[in-house]
Amino acid sequence: MFSHTNPLHQDVFQSVARFEGEVVAMTAALFGSKDKSSGGQICGNMTSGGTESILLAVKTSRDYMRMKKGITRPEMIIAESAHSAYDKAAQYFNIIVRRVPVDEEYKADVRKTKHCINKNTIMIIGSAPGFPHGVIDPIEALGALASSYDICFHVDLCLGGFVLPFARKLGYPIPPFDFSVKGVTSMSADVHKYGLGPKGTSVVLYRNHEIRKNQFVAVTEWTGGLYVSPTIAGSRPGGLIAGAWAAMMSLGEEGYLDNTKQIMEVSKRIQKGIQDIPELHIIGKPDMTVIAFGSNVVDIFEVNDIMSSKGWHLNALQKPNSLHICVTLQHVPAADNFLQDLKESVDTGESESRTDQWRACTNIWCCREDARQGSGAGLVSRVHGWKLLGHGLVT
Secondary structure, eight states: OOTTOOTTSTTTOHHHHHHHHHHHHHHHHHTTTTSGGGOSOOEEEEESSHHHHHHHHHHHHHHHHHHHHOOSSOEEEEETTSOTHHHHHHHHHTOEEEEEOBOTTSSBOHHHHHHHOOTTEEEEEEESSOTTTOOOOOHHHHHHHHHHHTOEEEEEOTTTTTTHHHHHHTTOOOOOOSTTSTTOOEEEEETTTTTOOOSSOEEEEESSHHHHGGGOEEEOSOTTOOEEESSSOSSOOHHHHHHHHHHHHHHHHHHHHHHHHHHHHHHHHHHHHHHTSTTOEEOSOOOSSEEEEEOSSSOHHHHHHHHHHTTOOOEEETTTTEEEEEOOGGGGGGHHHHHHHHHHHHHHHHHOOOHHHHHHOOSHHHHHHHIIIIIHHHHHTTOSOHHHHHHHHTO
16 A cells, blocks of 8 residues: 655655654663653654664764764774674775773773774764673663763664663663663664564664754755655655554553563573583573573584574574574474474584584685675684685675
């Protein structure tokens, strides 16, 4: 019904414009828009996904700080665990990235972040949770740091946006992460992940209109007339916006609470099951539904290959070498099968070696082809030519 609509033309497709406004408002309500400490001006837009939401937040922060402080050589500070979309934003918008190590709990290190702040810093980043290890960064401490230096602070909730607010209502010990935290200037959350909206739907939010106006592009001297666009895309698919609205309205608070209850419970079950496998250990202390694990005994990437042959698709991580599972509703009835297959894969991995295969893979181009086929992190962890590998992967 809405596949032909385009919210760029709000005067023509008024219903889609209303859907977008309501999705933004419902999402903002999850993140403290009704809390007095938020300032009562939370606003935003829908985007095509988490990467675009992050790109817009970074671009907006850059332009806001240029207007506010006159910063023309912008820098931003991110933890090693922050999503690679920030590196993409830095390349797109000519921003220097200062990357700081995580602490012993795999959280953004506040002390090291503070050490990197200088006169050109426009923003710092916090993840809730971080994609690799499912750990929530110290949002309150980072917010206080941003506030004291009068810089922007973006909280990345692309993964956790439609779990953490409900997990907190269910009684899980979720630390503060939203606009109720002083210093938070922008947030992003994907409707197409745990919000169960159609792929290609995310939301970027700002604390007030003064910040958000820097997201817009306005062209006044074009012969085609006045042109104003709020996002990277000009024309946008109204059908996806309508689908996101329908998903949120259909599920409602009770639906999301029920989903969150199920996936949080099975996540704890899977975490305990992994801990019960002697050869494995959990990375950090997962706050949500992402569980990362590694091994000092068995080649964890060999385990990943064996699990793939059994039909499980896990994410391979590096620094340290590890895997993670992102638990969804699909895992609820399959948790025991997963743990059984994981135990068998670990046992098999201990008795097999891929040494000869790695010796045969003597050049970077072989590794490039293997990486394209899915074992990227495992290969990268063994390759010292980082920049060469990066160039090779995109040729």
